[in-house]
Amino acid sequence: MNEFELIRTYFAxxxxxxxxxxxxxxxxxxxxxxxxxxxxxxxTDILVSGVHFLPDVDPAALGHKALxxxxxxxxxxxxxxxxxxxxxxxxxxxxxxxxRFCQGMFELAHRHGVALVGGDTSRAPQVTxxxxxxxxxxxxxxxxxxxxxxxxxxxxxxxxxxxxLALKYRLDKLKLTPVELNAVAExxxxxxxxxxxxxxxxxxxxxxxxxxxxxxxxxxxxxxxSGVGARVELKRLPLSVxxxxxxxxxxxxLALANGDDYxxxxxxxxxxxxxxxxxKSRFPDMAEIGMIESGSGLRIFDADGKLYAPKAAxxxxxx
Amino acid sequence: MNEFELIRTYFAxxxxxxxxxxxxxxxxxxxxxxxxxxxxxxxTDILVSGVHFLPDVDPAALGHKALxxxxxxxxxxxxxxxxxxxxxxxxxxxxxxxxRFCQGMFELAHRHGVALVGGDTSRAPQVTxxxxxxxxxxxxxxxxxxxxxxxxxxxxxxxxxxxxLALKYRLDKLKLTPVELNAVAExxxxxxxxxxxxxxxxxxxxxxxxxxxxxxxxxxxxxxxSGVGARVELKRLPLSVxxxxxxxxxxxxLALANGDDYxxxxxxxxxxxxxxxxxKSRFPDMAEIGMIESGSGLRIFDADGKLYAPKAAxxxxxx
Numbered sequence: 001m002n003e004f005e006l007i008r009t010y011f012a013x014x015x016x017x018x019x020x021x022x023x024x025x026x027x028x029x030x031x032x033x034x035x036x037x038x039x040x041x042x043x044t045d046i047l048v049s050g051v052h053f054l055p056d057v058d059p060a061a062l063g064h065k066a067l068x069x070x071x072x073x074x075x076x077x078x079x080x081x082x083x084x085x086x087x088x089x090x091x092x093x094x095x096x097x098x099x100r101f102c103q104g105m106f107e108l109a110h111r112h113g114v115a116l117v118g119g120d121t122s123r124a125p126q127v128t129x130x131x132x133x134x135x136x137x138x139x140x141x142x143x144x145x146x147x148x149x150x151x152x153x154x155x156x157x158x159x160x161x162x163x164x165l166a167l168k169y170r171l172d173k174l175k176l177t178p179v180e181l182n183a184v185a186e187x188x189x190x191x192x193x194x195x196x197x198x199x200x201x202x203x204x205x206x207x208x209x210x211x212x213x214x215x216x217x218x219x220x221x222x223x224x225x226s227g228v229g230a231r232v233e234l235k236r237l238p239l240s241v242x243x244x245x246x247x248x249x250x251x252x253x254l255a256l257a258n259g260d261d262y263x264x265x266x267x268x269x270x271x272x273x274x275x276x277x278x279x280k281s282r283f284p285d286m287a288e289i290g291m292i293e294s295g296s297g298l299r300i301f302d303a304d305g306k307l308y309a310p311k312a313a314x315x316x317x318x319x
Numbered sequence: 320m321n322e323f324e325l326i327r328t329y330f331a332x333x334x335x336x337x338x339x340x341x342x343x344x345x346x347x348x349x350x351x352x353x354x355x356x357x358x359x360x361x362x363t364d365i366l367v368s369g370v371h372f373l374p375d376v377d378p379a380a381l382g383h384k385a386l387x388x389x390x391x392x393x394x395x396x397x398x399x400x401x402x403x404x405x406x407x408x409x410x411x412x413x414x415x416x417x418x419r420f421c422q423g424m425f426e427l428a429h430r431h432g433v434a435l436v437g438g439d440t441s442r443a444p445q446v447t448x449x450x451x452x453x454x455x456x457x458x459x460x461x462x463x464x465x466x467x468x469x470x471x472x473x474x475x476x477x478x479x480x481x482x483x484l485a486l487k488y489r490l491d492k493l494k495l496t497p498v499e500l501n502a503v504a505e506x507x508x509x510x511x512x513x514x515x516x517x518x519x520x521x522x523x524x525x526x527x528x529x530x531x532x533x534x535x536x537x538x539x540x541x542x543x544x545s546g547v548g549a550r551v552e553l554k555r556l557p558l559s560v561x562x563x564x565x566x567x568x569x570x571x572x573l574a575l576a577n578g579d580d581y582x583x584x585x586x587x588x589x590x591x592x593x594x595x596x597x598x599k600s601r602f603p604d605m606a607e608i609g610m611i612e613s614g615s616g617l618r619i620f621d622a623d624g625k626l627y628a629p630k631a632a633x634x635x636x637x638x
Contacts, residue, residue, distance in 0.1 A: 022358055026544065027463050028395040028528060029362035031456070034353045039341055042436065043348035044451060046406040048443040076347040087365040087406075087449040117361065120449070124367040130406040130439070130449035132363060137350070144346050209347060225345065 001093050003121055010102050011086065016115040020082065030117035032083060032134075039139055041079035044132040045069045054170060055126070059097045061189035062129070063104030068191050069212065070133035071112060072262040075198035076210040078143040079135030083117045084109070086131050089124030104190075112195060143201060143208035143266070148226035152206050152267040152292040155276075157194050158285050159238040160215055162187035164258030165246065174250065180242045191262035197283055201266055204275045208266035214257035216310055219265050220298055231299045232290035234308055256300070257312040267292055320412050322440055329421050330405065335434040339401065349436035351402060351453075358458055360398035363451040364388050373489060374445070378416045380508035381448070382423030387510050388531065389452035390431060391581040394517035395529040397462040398454030402436045403428070405450050408443030423509075431514060462520060462527035462585070467545035471525050471586035471611040474595075476513050477604050478557040479534060481506035483577030484565065493569065499561045510581035516602055520585055523594045527585035533576035535629055538584050539617055550618045551609035553627055575619070576631040586611055 001009070012025045023031035034040050047066050049055050067084060074081050086105075109116065114133070166188035168174040169181060176184065194210070201208060207226055209218045215232075223230055237255050239247070268276050280286065300308040320328070331344045342350035353359050366385050368374050386403060393400050405424075428435065433452070485507035487493040488500060495503065513529070520527060526545055528537045534551075542549055556574050558566070587595050599605065619627045 023461070023463060027465075028392040029360045029398065029452075029454075031396070031461050031463075032359040032361060033458075034359050036355055040351040040353050040359070041348045042351060042402075042404065042453070044404045044406055044437060044439055044449075046408055046439045046441050046447070046449060048408055048441055048447070050444070051408075051442050073347040077350070079348065083361075085361065085363045085451060087363055089365055089367055089370075089447065118363060120363055120365045122365050122367055123370050124447065125369070125444060128365070128367070128408065128443065128447055130363075130365060132404060132451045134361070135348075139352075142342070142350050144342060144350075146346075 006093060006121060010098050011116060011119065014106050014116045015110045016113055018082065018115045021115050021117055024115065024117045032117065035136055037139060038136040039142060041074055041077050041135040041137050041142065042132065043070055043073035044130060046128065046130040048128050049126040058189065059100035060104030063101040064108050064190050066129040066131050067105050067108050068193050068262065070131045071193035071195060072191065072210040072212065074133055074135040075193045075195045076143065076208050076264055077137060078141060078198045078202040078208070079137045080199060081112050081114045081133060081135040081195060083115050083134040084131055086116060086119035087129065088119065089122040089128040091123065091125060091127070141202045143198065143205055145207055145209050145222045145225040147206040148222050148228050148267040148292045149206060149269065150228055150292050150294040152269050153273065153288050154219070154230060154232065154265065154267050154290045154292060155286050155288050156215070156238055156263055156265050157197055158263040159240045159243065160211065160261050160263065161243050161255030161258060162240050163191065163260035164254030165243060165250065167260070168250065168254065183242055188260060193262060194264045197264055200279050200283065204268055204272045205266040206269050208264055211261040211263045211265050212259055214259040215255070215265060216257050216298060222267065223296065223298060229293045229295035229297050230290055231293055231301060233301050235303045236287060236289045238287035252308070253310050253312055256310045325412060325440060329417050330435060330438065333435045334425050334429045335432055337401065337434045340434050340436055343434065343436045351436065354455055356458060357455040358461060360393055360396050360454040360456050360461065361451065362389055362392035363449060365447065365449040367447050368445040377508065378419035379423030382420040383427050383509050385448045385450050386424050386427050387512050387581065389450045390512035390514060391510065391529040391531065393452055393454040394512045394514045395462065395527050395583055396456060397460060397517045397521040397527065398456045399518060400431050400433045400452060400454040400514060402434050402453040403450055405435060405438035406448065407438065408441040408447040410442065410444060410446070460521045462517065462524055464526055464528050464541045464544040466525040467541050467547050467586040467611045468525060468588065469547055469611055469613040471588050472592065472607050473538070473549060473551065473584065473586050473609045473611060474605050474607050475534070475557055475582055475584050476516055477582040478559045478562065479530065479580050479582065480562050480574030480577060481559050482510065482579035483573030484562060484569065486579070487569065487573065493565070502561055507579060512581060513583045516583055519598050519602065523587055523591045524585040525588050527583055530580040530582045530584050531578055533578040534574070534584060535576050535617060541586065542615065542617060548612045548614035548616050549609055550612055550620060552620050554622045555606060555608045557606035571627070572629050572631055575629045
C-alpha cells in the first residue's frame with residue numbers, strides 16, 4: 001500500500017461532508033469558505049507515542065483522543081467546530097491499526113459534524129499525530145483566558161482527576177476494581193470535548209480554558225493572562241465517586257495537577273449567575289470551586305481553611 | 320527552561336504582525352479574520368528527522384524549509400499566504416539550535432508577511448515538525464490539479480533536480496566542486512516558494528502543482544485529477560548548468576523523480592499563451608516541457624523521439 005492508496009483507503013472517504021468545503025483532500029491545499037461575520041478559530045496539538053500516550057494504546061481511543069484534544073481547545077474558546085487536518089507519521093502501515101484509528105477519529109468527527117479536509121502522512125520511528133482544528137465564533141464573542149475579574153466565580157465542568165487515576169493504574173501504581181477501571185479509563189481514552197458547554201458559555205463566562213495540563217496550571221494561565229489571583233477550595237473540587245473512594249491513597253494532586261481531563265474551567269461575573277443558573281438544567285455538571293481575587297497567584301485552601309500546596313504544578317514537556 | 324518560557328522566548332515575539340490576527344499565540348486557539356469574499360486555503364506538511372532531513376541539518380535551513388514547503392503548497396493554489404501554526408517536537412531544549420531554527424523560519428515568514436499565530440511544543444525522540452499554513456484566494460480563482468485539458472501546454476518554473484544533486488552529494492554518492500555544492504545546496508536547504516508566480520498564474524494557468532515528490536509523480540497527480548494524459552520531452556527539461564555538467568553521471572531521474580524541488584508545474588490553455596508571454600519579462604524562469612493530451616498517463620520522450628522510462632516514480636514514504 002503506497003501513500004496515496006493509504007489516503008484514499010482510510011482518509012478520503014470520511015463520513016462528514018459540509019457545504020463550506022469547496023475542495024477537500026486531494027489537492028495541494030484545501031479550499032474552505034468561512035462564514036461571513038465570524039472569526040476563524042484555529043488550534044493544533046501534537047501527540048507523540050511514549051510521551052502523550054502509551055505505545056500499546058487502543059488505536060480507536062488514540063484516534064478519538066487526537067481529535068478530541070483539539071476540539072476541546074475550540075470548546076474553550078466558545079467556537080463551533082468545522083474542519084480539521086491530520087498529520088500522521090507511522091513506523092509502518094498496519095491496516096488493522098489504521099482501521100481502528102480511523103474508526104475512533106471519524107466517530108467523534110461525525111458526532112460534531114467536523115470534516116477532515118487535508119493532511120499529510122509520513123514514516124517515523126514512532127507514531128506521531130498532529131491535528132489542526134478550525135471553528136468559528138461570532139466577532140467579539142470568543143472566550144479567552146484574559147477576561148477574569150475579581151469577584152468572578154470559578155467553575156469546572158464534569159469531574160477532575162479520573163484520567164489521572166486510569167493512568168496511575170496503567171503504570172501499575174494503583175489498584176482499581178474492573179468496574180472502577182472501566183469508568184476512569186473512558187475519561188483517559190475518550191475525553192468528550194465540552195463543545196456544547198462552550199457555545200452556551202459565550203454569553204455567560206468572562207474567561208475559559210480547557211483543563212489539559214491540570215487545574216493548577218490551566219487556571220494559572222487564566223490568572224496570568226487576566227492579571228488577577230484566585231482562591232480555590234479543595235472540598236469544592238468536583239471528584240467522582242471513584243476518586244473519592246481512593247482519595248486517601250492518591251491525595252488531591254491527581255485532580256489538581258495531572259491534566260488530561262479536558263473539562264472546561266471558566267469564570268462567571270456575579271451579574272451572569274442567574275443566566276448560569278438557567279442553563280444548569282441542561283448542563284447540571286458544573287461545580288463552583290472558588291473565586292477570582294485581585295492580586296496574583298492561586299491559593300488553594302483545605303477543609304480547615306489552611307493553605308494547601310500541591311506537589312506537582314502541572315504537565316510540562318520540557319521541565 | 321519550561322514549555323511556556325520556550326514559547327515566550329522563541330515563538331511569541333515573531334517579526335510579523337497582521338491586522339487580521341485578532342488573537343495570536345497564548346490562548347487555547349488563535350482568532351483570525353479571513354477577508355470577506357475570499358476562500359481560505361489550508362495545507363499542512365510533517366517533517367521527521369531521518370526521514371525528510373538529515374539529523375545534522377543546519378537548523379536555520381530546517382526552519383526555512385519547514386515553512387517553505389507549506390508556502391509552496393499555497394503557491395501551487397495561487398493563494399496569498401497569511402498565517403501559520405507550528406508543531407515542534409524535540410528531544411531536548413538546545414537553545415543554540417532553537418535560535419537558528421527560528422532565524423531561518425522567521426526570515427522566510429517575514430519575507431512573505433506570514434504571521435505565526437499558534438502551535439504546540441513537545442518532547443519526542445527525534446525532531447519532528449508539522450506546520451500548517453493558511454492563505455486566501457478570491458472565490459473561484461484557485462489553481463487546482465483538476466483543470467488541465469488536452470492541448471494545454473505544460474510548464475515548470477526554475478530548474479529541476481538540483482536539490483537531488485545536493486542530497487546525492489551529502490549521501491556520498493556524488494562528487495561536486497565547492498562552487499557547485501554551494502549552488503545546489505541552496506536549492507535543497509532553502510527552496511524559495513513560488514508565491515508571486517502562483518498569484519500571477521491564477522488568471523493564466525488551467526492547473527498547477529508544486530514539485531515536491533518529483534515531476535513524474537506530481538505531473539501525474541494533475542493528469543489523474545484532470546482525467547488527461549501528457550507528453551514531456553527530456554530535452555526541454557529545465558536543468559541548471561551544474562546538472563548538465565553531471566548529466567552523464569546522474570542521468571535524468573534526479574530531475575524527473577527526486578522531488579524536493581518546490582518549483583511549480585502548471586498547464587496553460589492556448590488562449591492564455593499571450594498572457595503568459597506578457598509576464599515572462601517579470602518571470603523569465605518558466606520552461607515549456609510538453610503538452611497535455613487526451614487519454615491518460617505520462618509519456619516521456621528522449622532526444623531521438625524514443626519513449627523514456629524513469630527508474631524511480633517519485634517519493635513515497637510507504638513503499
